[in-house]
Amino acid sequence: MAFAAFGSSAPTTQGQTKSGRVVLALLLPGLIYLVLFFVIPLVSLVLTSLEAPAASGKIGEYVPGFDIGNYSYVVTKYWPQIARSFGFAFLATIISLLISYPLAYFIGVKARSRPMLQRMLVTLVIAPFFISFLLRTIAWKQLLADHSPIMEWAHQVGLLSPSQSFIGSEAAVVFGLVYNFIPFMTLPLYTSLERLDIRFLEAGSDLYASPAKVFRKITLPLSMPGIISGTLLTFIPIAGDYVNASRDFLGSSNTSMIGTMVDADFLQNRNYPAASAMSVVLMGIILILVTWYVRKSGTEDLL
Amino acid sequence: MKVLRSFWSGLKRGSLPVYSLLAVVFLLTPIFYTIVFSFNKSLRRNTVWNSFTFDNWTHICARQDLCNAVGNSIMISLISTLIATALGTALAIALVRYRFKFRSAVNFALFLPMATPEIVMGAGLAGLFFNAGVGPGFVPTVIAHVMFCLSFVVVTVKARVQTLDPALEEAGRDLYANPSQVFWKITFPLLLPGVLSAALLSFALSFDDFIITYFNSGSVNTFPKFIYVAAKGGVPAQANVIASSVFLLAIIIVLATQISGHFKRKRLQHVK
Numbered sequence: 244m245a246f247a248a249f250g251s252s253a254p255t256t257q258g259q260t261k262s263g264r265v266v267l268a269l270l271l272p273g274l275i276y277l278v279l280f281f282v283i284p285l286v287s288l289v290l291t292s293l294e295a296p297a298a299s300g301k302i303g304e305y306v307p308g309f310d311i312g313n314y315s316y317v318v319t320k321y322w323p324q325i326a327r328s329f330g331f332a333f334l335a336t337i338i339s340l341l342i343s344y345p346l347a348y349f350i351g352v353k354a355r356s357r358p359m360l361q362r363m364l365v366t367l368v369i370a371p372f373f374i375s376f377l378l379r380t381i382a383w384k385q386l387l388a389d390h391s392p393i394m395e396w397a398h399q400v401g402l403l404s405p406s407q408s409f410i411g412s413e414a415a416v417v418f419g420l421v422y423n424f425i426p427f428m429t430l431p432l433y434t435s436l437e438r439l440d441i442r443f444l445e446a447g448s449d450l451y452a453s454p455a456k457v458f459r460k461i462t463l464p465l466s467m468p469g470i471i472s473g474t475l476l477t478f479i480p481i482a483g484d485y486v487n488a489s490r491d492f493l494g495s496s497n498t499s500m501i502g503t504m505v506d507a508d509f510l511q512n513r514n515y516p517a518a519s520a521m522s523v524v525l526m527g528i529i530l531i532l533v534t535w536y537v538r539k540s541g542t543e544d545l546l
Numbered sequence: 547m548k549v550l551r552s553f554w555s556g557l558k559r560g561s562l563p564v565y566s567l568l569a570v571v572f573l574l575t576p577i578f579y580t581i582v583f584s585f586n587k588s589l590r591r592n593t594v595w596n597s598f599t600f601d602n603w604t605h606i607c608a609r610q611d612l613c614n615a616v617g618n619s620i621m622i623s624l625i626s627t628l629i630a631t632a633l634g635t636a637l638a639i640a641l642v643r644y645r646f647k648f649r650s651a652v653n654f655a656l657f658l659p660m661a662t663p664e665i666v667m668g669a670g671l672a673g674l675f676f677n678a679g680v681g682p683g684f685v686p687t688v689i690a691h692v693m694f695c696l697s698f699v700v701v702t703v704k705a706r707v708q709t710l711d712p713a714l715e716e717a718g719r720d721l722y723a724n725p726s727q728v729f730w731k732i733t734f735p736l737l738l739p740g741v742l743s744a745a746l747l748s749f750a751l752s753f754d755d756f757i758i759t760y761f762n763s764g765s766v767n768t769f770p771k772f773i774y775v776a777a778k779g780g781v782p783a784q785a786n787v788i789a790s791s792v793f794l795l796a797i798i799i800v801l802a803t804q805i806s807g808h809f810k811r812k813r814l815q816h817v818k
Binding site for chain 1: 562563565566569570572573574575576577579580583593633634636637639640644646652655656658659660661662663664665666667669670671672673674676677689690692693696700750754756757760761769770773774777778781785786789790792793796797800801804808
């Protein structure tokens with residue numbers, strides 16, 4: 244429900260004359276909050292990313308400036324992390340979509356005739372939200388650890404060579420990301436498939452379209468809003484995540500992502516300009532990609 | 547139905563339900579694991595199964611620091627949920643019910659926080675507090691949590707406001723109810739389910755948040771922070787106990803509302 248509500252419905256206008264003050268009273272507190280704690284931090288992030296080290300040379304001290312050098316520093320030093328973050332995000336989003344679509348289709352279309360089953364399935368899909376995602380990720384780490392039954396089997400079957408371990412690899416990180424974000428993909432897909440009018444599908448097959456064609460020409464286009472919001476809700480947080488990639492979870496020092504570096508620069512090295520520049524780079528790439536994606540898919544009114 | 551049955555022609559009938567079952571099992575596996583290991587008799591590390599015990603459940607606060615962290619998490623989530631729900635509900639009502647000049651701009655502005663990775667929001671807020679000379683701690687954490695919950699509340703409540711029939715409020719006005727009576731006797735009760743699910747979502751998001759909290763909480767420990775730090779040396783089984791009880795509680799609430807809703811609908815069908 245929550246994820247399908249980006250669309251704006253026609254507003255019901257009523258009592259327009261004195262409504263002005265009411266609207267203001269309803270809007271102002273929230274908007275002031277948004278400006279204070281969302282807009283201003285973003286602006287301050289950009290300003291911090293341009294700061295230069297203080298003359299004193301002390302660690303953690305910087306003066307306002309216009310030091311573009313922070314950007315060339317982070318891009319040249321951290322390009323593997325940048326590439327990995329977006330590579331992981333692309334892969335994990337596509338795999339999540341492929342796994343989630345049939346599931347969402349089953350819940351939203353096939354289970355429609357059995358409302359009790361449908362509601363149960365939705366509850367099971369959102370169930371992971373109710374239990375700490377850190378613990379769930381640790382659970383996978385232990386289930387897929389070197390001498391776990393699953394890995395013993397993988398070695399026996401030859402999925403992994405005898406000396407290879409799964410945890411710590413890039414595949415393990417993508418696996419964790421896919422697992423953690425499937426509900427974010429399935430829910431919006433479900434909400435848009437749930438509203439799909441089955442009569443369209445019947446009309447398609449009555450006109451001798453093959454099932455594959457019905458899917459491609461009717462089901463897929465009609466579920467586009469769900470695909471768009473699902474992919475956005477998955478891609479954006481994945482690009483910024485660094486818990487799955489952490490060496491204490493599913494990754495290793497070879498799987499660090501943008502977030503890992505922001506964390507290290509901000510909280511440990513106290514190199515605030517570099518951490519800020521890195522965040523701005525992440526946000527900038529995301530904004531460019533999202534704008535391009537939304538334009539391309541022709542769903543601008545979705546936002 | 548013919549179409550549906552032959553959907554994805556290569557697949558045999560019945561494979562979609564089987565696939566869905568497998569997908570759900572995949573989603574639930576780590577949850578099951580977490581609950582099972584809350585009953586593990588373990589020393590410091592809870593990674594290998596030893597033997598079954600209730601000790602972890604009866605001695606939840608054996609790790610005092612864990613209980614303190616959970617207490618902080620509950621406080622932070624409750625306060626942030628209250629504030630975010632109030633602010634977000636007001637915004638949602640304004641956005642659906644009224645037409646004003648910058649409506650689509652406001653809609654877009656409220657979408658942006660959801661399109662911002664946690665790390666960016668967390669670092670931005672931490673930088674702001676740092677520049678303002680406010681150290682990280684409890685209040686900055688609450689402020690940050692309200693911020694990232696706000697948009698989700700707006701989206702959830704908006705969906706509910708859109709389903710409200712304005713005729714009901716008109717009827718109230720026609721019967722000489724004043725605006726505040728109309729709001730509290732008609733609008734608010736009708737909105738309540740949406741507001742409650744927004745609050746629940748907001749609590750869940752806040753309680754489980756790690757990245758933004760890590761940047762803004764300083765020395766204040768929370769449940770996710772405790773787990774993140776403990777992951778290095780080994781998470782105590784009591785953490786599993788707490789996560790499992792939160793999970794079971796939430797599932798019971800959801801199932802209860804669903805089952806009662808199911809029977810309510812059945813009753814209504816009988817009346818008809």
